[in-house]
Amino acid sequence: MSTKADTVVKKGYNVEEIRAQFPILKELVNGKPLVYFDNAATSQKPRRVIKAESAYYATINANVHRGVHTLSTKATEAQEAARETIRKHINAKHAHEVIFTSGTTAGINLAAMSLGQLLLKKGDEVVISGMEHHSNIVPWQLACEWHGAKLKLIPITDSGEWDLKQVPFSDKTRILAISHVSNTLGTINPVKELIAEARKRGIITVVDGAQAIAHLNVDVQDLGCDLYAFSGHKAYGPTGTGVLYGREELLERMPPWQGGGEMIDTVTLEKSTWARLPFKFEAGTPHIAGIIGLGEAIRWMEDYDFAFAKASAEQCKSAFAAHEHLLLEHASKELLTIDGLRIIGTAKEKVGVISFVIDGVHHYDLGTLLDQQGIAVRTGHHCTQPLMDHFGVSGTTRASFACFNTIAEVDAMVDGVKKGVNMLR
Amino acid sequence: MSLAQTQQELISEFALFSDWQDRYEHLIELGKDLPLIAPEHKVDDNLVRGCQSRVWLHAELSNASTGLSVTGHKEPLIRFTADSDAMITKGIVALLVRVFNDRTPQEIIGASTDFIDQIGLRAHLSPNRANGLSAMIDQMKRYAVAFSATSRQGS
Numbered sequence: 001m002s003t004k005a006d007t008v009v010k011k012g013y014n015v016e017e018i019r020a021q022f023p024i025l026k027e028l029v030n031g032k033p034l035v036y037f038d039n040a041a042t043s044q045k046p047r048r049v050i051k052a053e054s055a056y057y058a059t060i061n062a063n064v065h066r067g068v069h070t071l072s073t074k075a076t077e078a079q080e081a082a083r084e085t086i087r088k089h090i091n092a093k094h095a096h097e098v099i100f101t102s103g104t105t106a107g108i109n110l111a112a113m114s115l116g117q118l119l120l121k122k123g124d125e126v127v128i129s130g131m132e133h134h135s136n137i138v139p140w141q142l143a144c145e146w147h148g149a150k151l152k153l154i155p156i157t158d159s160g161e162w163d164l165k166q167v168p169f170s171d172k173t174r175i176l177a178i179s180h181v182s183n184t185l186g187t188i189n190p191v192k193e194l195i196a197e198a199r200k201r202g203i204i205t206v207v208d209g210a211q212a213i214a215h216l217n218v219d220v221q222d223l224g225c226d227l228y229a230f231s232g233h234k235a236y237g238p239t240g241t242g243v244l245y246g247r248e249e250l251l252e253r254m255p256p257w258q259g260g261g262e263m264i265d266t267v268t269l270e271k272s273t274w275a276r277l278p279f280k281f282e283a284g285t286p287h288i289a290g291i292i293g294l295g296e297a298i299r300w301m302e303d304y305d306f307a308f309a310k311a312s313a314e315q316c317k318s319a320f321a322a323h324e325h326l327l328l329e330h331a332s333k334e335l336l337t338i339d340g341l342r343i344i345g346t347a348k349e350k351v352g353v354i355s356f357v358i359d360g361v362h363h364y365d366l367g368t369l370l371d372q373q374g375i376a377v378r379t380g381h382h383c384t385q386p387l388m389d390h391f392g393v394s395g396t397t398r399a400s401f402a403c404f405n406t407i408a409e410v411d412a413m414v415d416g417v418k419k420g421v422n423m424l425r
Numbered sequence: 426m427s428l429a430q431t432q433q434e435l436i437s438e439f440a441l442f443s444d445w446q447d448r449y450e451h452l453i454e455l456g457k458d459l460p461l462i463a464p465e466h467k468v469d470d471n472l473v474r475g476c477q478s479r480v481w482l483h484a485e486l487s488n489a490s491t492g493l494s495v496t497g498h499k500e501p502l503i504r505f506t507a508d509s510d511a512m513i514t515k516g517i518v519a520l521l522v523r524v525f526n527d528r529t530p531q532e533i534i535g536a537s538t539d540f541i542d543q544i545g546l547r548a549h550l551s552p553n554r555a556n557g558l559s560a561m562i563d564q565m566k567r568y569a570v571a572f573s574a575t576s577r578q579g580s
Contacts, residue, residue: 030445362511364478369513372445380477394510395477423450424512 013323018304019404021046032374035409040183040211040353040400041378042233045297052296053238056289063285065262079288082295083278089298090228091219092245096277099244099251100286104210105135107229107244108177110281111206114254115175115227116143119204125172127203129154129162129189130390131182134383136208140177149174156390160185160345167194169201176205180212180228184382184398185345186328186353188216195224204250210234214301214402215321215351226250232290236402237297241290244281251277258283304403320403324352327401327410334414338421344396352401355382358417361424363397369420370397375413428532431524432540439544448545449513456515459522462506473564476557478511480518484568487527500529503572505565517546517558525565530573538562 019025022044027034036044056078062071064079080095087095101107120126126140130153137151144151152168160182169176176198180191195205206227212218214235220228227250232241246254256263256274260283265273274280305318331354335341340359358366367379380395381388388395399413426434442448462471466483473480487504505522509515524540525533541558 362478362514364511365513369449372449394479419446423446423453 037399039402053293103242112139120147122148187347188349232294237294452516459519475560533569
């Protein structure tokens with residue numbers, strides 16, 4: 001099935017060539033070809049990533065950093081090559097500003113626990129926004145509770161954007177923790193602008209980049225943030241991998257969060273001293289295979305996503321993002337022809353994420369019926385319950401696009417939704 | 426009809442449908458026959474935890490009749506009422522209620538729920554947090570255990 005819109009997409013962007021690299025896209029689900037629209041939860045993996053991870057186990061598996069033997073050296077080199085790839089990709093100044101974590105959640109927990117100890121005193125304030133994922137709410141709630149600080153909220157507008165007139169900065173604000181892109185709404189937030197404002201006030205800034213890394217050209221120096229967390233598995237990399245970028249000067253001041261092997265310089269029973277960056281924050285054996293896979297995922301993205309172009313003065317969008325934007329526009333237009341359907345999140349700047357509710361149709365029912373048709377979407381509150389409360393809904397159905405999705409798949413979803421709605425009304 | 430017979434009846438009923446659409450349409454129809462929970466019981470305390478949709482479940486002893494337990498003792502029968510805000514979930518609760526209603530606590534506690542798999546609704550049994558089928562079964566069995574304990578104390 002080839003539509004007119006498909007032809008447009010294919011000009012300069014060969015989606016079939018990209019699809020051919022994802023083995024999972026050949027799978028049948030419930031007897032139907034898989035349509036995978038749950039990329040905001042986790043993206044699928046290209047063959048190169050799968051191969052890189054298994055090649056590590058098959059040829060150079062050894063623990064990193066401490067060994068004198070050849071395999072350990074090779075494993076260390078491969079892991080550190082991945083660190084350098086990521087450094088370049090996000091334009092960090094130094095490779096040791098790239099800390100490997102198990103994912104965005106671990107990165108934000110590290111940030112909240114360590115910064116909490118470094119910065120927060122009774123009466124201090126931490127500012128987050130009303131569209132944060134629970135992972136960027138709960139760690140700050142914990143840190144605030146432990147240090148007697150308060151959590152303040154940037155309110156959300158009806159279109160699902162920050163209300164920048166009501167940013168609750170005060171002379172007590174110590175930390176700003178915000179998402180680059182909303183996982184539920186797809187909103188691309190004006191993080192650079194807000195970070196600049198925070199920095200003027202001496203506020204430390206933490207960005208949850210989980211939903212940005214696969215779609216935007218993230219440049220941490222340009223953003224000006226102190227810390228930036230993302231997951232590997234949402235950017236075509238393995239699960240259980242992630243990165244916390246931190247500005248060197250801040251990381252040096254931050255106390256370690258987890259203790260163990262790899263992160264110490266010397267240990268006596270009275271007192272230990274910490275290893276240099278980044279190892280101070282990497283206690284225990286890292287997910288070496290995953291990290292190598294993540295490095296390959298970033299290289300794969302760079303190879304295919306060559307045509308970085310300035311989409312606006314604020315954000316650099318990639319060729320992938322431009323393709324996903326076409327899918328988003330097509331999906332929005334077609335879905336809105338369905339009676340009683342409302343899109344939640346209508347910001348001007350969005351990545352390829354579309355959340356919707358339909359009068360008289362429960363998202364769980366719709367998700368189940370779409371699954372029967374081989375279409376994978378996510379339903380529920382998407383770990384953003386405060387945001388759901390804001391919009392007065394219990395949950396939404398969310399389709400989130402990646403570089404390998406097609407207009408024909410969007411059409412299949414729209415047909416599937418119509419079929420589901422007919423059955424449920 | 427015994428509990429096992431009711432399960433068999435459901436399996437045969439669903440075997441008539443060859444495609445997913447008919448199967449789910451039938452499930453949605455079954456949901457419309459669910460004995461609805463009374464408004465006073467449709468409260469947060471009766472919500473089944475672990476469902477993406479909301480499910481309210483209430484159980485009481487049926488005062489009309491009693492059944493015979495495996496040990497030959499007279500045992501009370503349990504009557505379930507429920508509701509859900511999602512139609513498929515409501516259909517699934519209706520299936521369970523049809524199987525478990527007017528049974529003795531012992532029958533419910535000992536019942537296998539393999540029939541769900543056999544009627545092609547296996548996806549709803551997966552240990553996925555999104556669906557609460559196993560949570561519903563657990564909750565029904567917990568009610569049965571509780572009623573079993575109280576009826577023994579009373580006898």
